[in-house]
Amino acid sequence: MARVSAFYRSTVGKKVLMAITGFVLLGFVVVHMIGNLKAFMGAEYFNTYAEALRALGAPFFGHGQALWLFRIVLLGSVLIHAFFGIQLWLVSNRARPIGYEKTPYLQTTAASLTMRWGGLLIGGYVVYHLMHLTIGNVNPDFIPGDAYHNLVVGFESTTAAAAYVIAVFVLALHLYHGTWSALQTLGLNHPKYNSWRRGIAAVLAIVLLVGFATVPVAVQLGVLK
Amino acid sequence: MRLTLHVWRQASGSPSGRFERYDMPDADEHMSFLEMLDVLNNRLIEQGKDPIAFEHDCREGICGSCGMVINGRPHGPVQRVTACQLHMRSFKDGDDIWLEPWRARAFPVLKDLVVDRSAFDRIIQAGGYISIRTGAAPDANAVPIPKRDADSAMDAAACIGCGACVAACPNGSAMLFTAAKISHLGLLPQGQPERFSRVLDMVGTMDEEGFGSCTNHGSCEAACPKGISLDFIARLNRDLIRATLGKGMEVEAPAGGAG
Amino acid sequence: MELRSRVPDGPIEQKWDKHRFDLKLVNPANKRKYEIIVVGSGLAGAAAAATLGELGYKVKCFTYHDSPRRAHSIAAQGGINAAKNYQNDGDSIYRLFYDTVKGGDFRAREANVYRLAQVSLNIIDQCVAQGVPFAREYGGLLANRSFGGAQVSRTFYARGQTGQQLLLGAYSALERQIAAGTVTMYPRSEMLDVIVVDGHARGIVVRDMVTGKISSHMANAVALGTGGYSNVFFLSTNAKACNVTATWRAYRRGAAFANPCFTQIHPTCIPQAGDYQSKLTLMSESLRNDGRIWVPQQPGDTRAAKDIPDAERDYYLERIYPSFGNLSPRDVSSRRAKEMVDNGQGVGVEKNGVYLDFQDAIQRLGQHVIAERYGNLFDMYQQITGENPYQVPMRIYPAPHYTMGGLWVDYNLMSTLPGLFVIGEANFSDHGANRLGASALMQGLADGYFVLPYTIGEYLTSNKAGSVAADVPEAKAAEAQAAETTQRLLGVNGKRTVDVFHRELGRVMWNECGMARNATGLKRALAEIPRIREEFWTDVRVPGSGLELNQELEKAGRVADFLEFAELMCLDALGRDESCGGHFREEHQTPDGEAKRDDEQFAHVAAWAYQGPNATPALHKEPLAFEYVHLATRSYK
Secondary structure (H helix, E strand, O other): OHHHHHHHHOHHHHHHHHHHHHHHHHHHHHHHHHHHHHHHHOHHHHHHHHHHHHOOOOOOOOOOHHHHHHHHHHHHHHHHHHHHHHHHHHHHHHHOOOOOOOOOOOOOOHHHHOHHHHHHHHHHHHHHHHHHHHHOOOOOOOOOOOHHHHHHHHHHOHHHHHHHHHHHHHHHHHHHHHHHHHHHHOOOOOOOOHHHHHHHHHHHHHHHHHHHHHHHHHHHHOOOO | OOEEEEEEEOOOOOOOOEEEEEEEOOOOOOOEHHHHHHHHHHHHHHOOOOOOOOOOOOOOOOOOOOOOEEOOEEOOOOOOOOHHHOEHHHOOOOOEEEEEOOOOOOOOEEEOOEEOOHHHHHHHHOOOOOOOOOOOOOOOOOOOOOHHHHHHHHHHHOOOOOOHHHHHOOOOOOHHHHHHHHHHHHOOHHHOOOHHHHHHHHHHHHHHOOOOOOOOOOHHHHHOOOOOOOHHHHHHHHHHHHHHOOOOOOOOOOOOOOO | OOOOOOOOOOOOOOHHHHHHHHOOOOOHHHHOOOEEEEEOOOHHHHHHHHHHHHHOOEEEEEOOOOOHHHOHHHHOOOOEEOOOOOOOOOOOHHHHHHHHHHHOOOOOOHHHHHHHHHHHHHHHHHHHHHOOOOOEOOOOOEOOEOOOOOOOOOEEOOOOOHHHHHHHHHHHHHHHHHHHOOEEEEOOEEEEEEEEEOOEEEEEEEEEOOOOOEEEEEOOEEEEOOOOOHHHHOOOOOOOOOOOHHHHHHHHOOOOEEOOOOEEEEEEEOOOOOOOOOOOOEOOHHHHHOOEEEEEOOOOOOOOHHHOOHHHEEOHHHHHOOOOHHHOOHHHHHHHHHHHHHOOOOEOOOOOEEEEEOHHHHHHHOHHHHHHHHHHHHHHHHHHHOOOOOOOOEEEEEEEEEEOOEEOOOOOOEOOOOOEEEOHHHEOOOOOOOOOOOOHHHHHHHHHHHHHHHHHHHHHHHOOOOOOOOOOHHHHHHHHHHHHHHHHHHHHOOOEOHHHHHHHHHHHHHHHHOOOEOHHHHHHHHHHHHHHHHHHHHHEOOOOOOOOOOHHHHHHHHHHHHHHHHHHHHHHHHHOOOOEOOEOEOOOEOOOOOEOOOHHHHOEEEEEEOOOOOOOOEEEEEEOOOOOOOOOOOOOO
């Protein structure tokens, strides 16, 4: 137990928890993207899929119950990820009270440098995203149960579509560094495969960026309507 | 060559400082960087001014004493070279050179470019050793060590404790330093008995000293004059996770009883 | 003063065992009542402090560095000798002993050297157990390389960083004791004096280099592991802060200084590039395996190396020493290089070096082989000089890098000042007039781990002097004196900086008491040094105050001591009217220029005792008997 508490108190332990929750969220994002692409199979297919998500786990779970379970896990992951992220951010800020006149940015990338603000931005966007397409209170014409309709209506607004694409871009950037960083934090390295880690992270980020951005772009181009 | 230096000046015992500008009209390209500062300092003394304090000793890139951020890079523009081995031919006529101390809360400035790095010693005190009594060692060849492991341990042990990793890290983290020592000892059979308590203790002390949290930028690796690899940080993380999961605490059967 | 070496009786193989048995032990419960001060945290100091702490003594360890890990032991490259005979090539304790006595040109004490060879075995065991990552063979066993002055392969190494790895081992042992509370570490603390109470060393005066505070620390015994004095030459391969202050202060308090003129000049260093040069960099001696050393035949030849045809080059080592050629020993190669440069045949802009040329080796073996063997050295050379040694020959020149002389110690490593022990390079004990490669690390660790921790107990138990308070008059007086010296240095307020004087002293020492010495030059130096010293005390400028981090003040104190010490060094060199090892008196050479020893008159240790500020020191001689290794002339033709 002493070790667990030492682990929890350490910056490394907190980061490990961030890495684990990060992978949970990454899994969700991948599934989410695949789900989105089902929009290209037509309204009926898409709505059936959306309904199937609610029916998940039947008959052991009631309607929507399993989905809520997933939502709770996701919410928990987000909170843990964000909480420790912010805590470690503060630790690092305190570690250098006086900054450099000439800042050494060595081997850093846009992705690695934007992890924290990017994370906050993604968090903020997710709230809007839920109000936009799940709750519907900021959607111009929200029809509960008709997910395909809500999606198309939601992305007919150029602003909303652009915001989505930007958010996805930030997410891809976050995951490009995040995936690699999480592997490193979990100590998952091996001289043989180390060079693959960056590559996997890059491919993942690009696939997600393209996969997610396709839907709003398709709506804007009138492919989905 | 003519150079303009902007040097962080902070009086002994003072909490704050500022940049001062110095002209160096006649730097020679064959001078080492520190010799250029020697020349400047001798002039300052002759003019009745206070010379710039900077730490240095062996001037061969091995003692780890020297270190300053030169134009935004710990140890200056040449990779894998300490400030003492840097030569003026790496600069050109008319250059502006900014000199700053390592910036980290755990490394308070003592004067000008001199910082207190005793936090590193305290991290080592927390467990950066193998507990072996003098004279209690078995024959040196009693335990063969695969060459690969010995070489890898040597890669980690090459750390000179200069602190460039902390200085370069956007988070002011000391993970590379700590990981290098943990890996050096953890890769050797002699280091196994204390391997997992060592990582918990050293990481704990590292955090207490006020270093920041690693986000895997890799700046440390780029700044390290000895090229210590980021892979050692992954190794530290792995050992810490394994330690938390009880590695190194296993007891096969309860002690006791017989006889 | 009586020089009692306290060498035990009996056959040489049994002396140390017998002595250890005869030494009084300190009751474990009593150990914590004894306080021991260790000054210096290099191989000898850190090893001693850690081991003494582990034994239960209360230890205080002082260093002027910010961390014990920075001590100059860290810069040693090549390796450490031990008579393990892992290579099965006929090595033995006796052979290491024999090689060391002979390599030291018969000016070391046999019993000490034998003990050194004996404990060399334990050192390697100890270091491996500490996690020192020595080089290994594919089978997992320790690798060895051969080194100068030996026909067996007995040198253990950790890449080119052996000193670093050994020091980090000793440092980790020390940090472990600090964590355990048995050792209190005082970094950034410079020792300024030894406190002598009733004829015994009972403490030291130190200056806190951050606050400037001068204070006294008392103990039951004091051990100095403060290194050598090569920086008396200003330009040497030593770290910038290396100094003679601790040993010099001890000398002034009654510890005799032995063989100060025994200095070692390393043949392969990068020559000085300009007046601003601050130190010299060693290039590993291994380069001489493939490089050919030459100078232009014609003095004053200014052509580039590639424009000088082979017929107009003088491969002087190959010419003079056909059998050893470019691999002639350190002292011989150094002296010949100096001759060439003095004769105007030097190369480079400053005409102060000789070529070390790899063209033949590159043509014979290919550049990749040379890169594989010496890549890191070539890179370092290029980084420092800006020249590519694959294309133009390296320029090398000898430089001071080790001092065999030091405070006189008996077999127990105690100086002539009771209670003051001296370990590592700071003492004179084991290397005679010339040190073999890879033996310095061995001696530092031998003294620190395996000798002092035993022998100090004998002193502690047989001298019942209890603890002394830090406010005894002797301590207060020493403190006041240290403070006064500091104030004096700050108060001169002249025109020239400390470095100017140090360079001037270095120039005199290098010219008159360097690689080759003669009576006329030494007398000249003995006239020059007091003049420089006087000018120093009337014209030096030390800025700032004593109550802050003041690097110029630190330097000034050290140079002031060098200015006194240098005189003793020249006096010793003048008195030793023979050539031996690193001490080459031009008057004493064979017709073909080799060193000529005078065993009749000089088979002794010259130990100098301080007699007061302006008095000539008294010379005491410890005769050296060679019962096991018989006196013979070294030859490398």
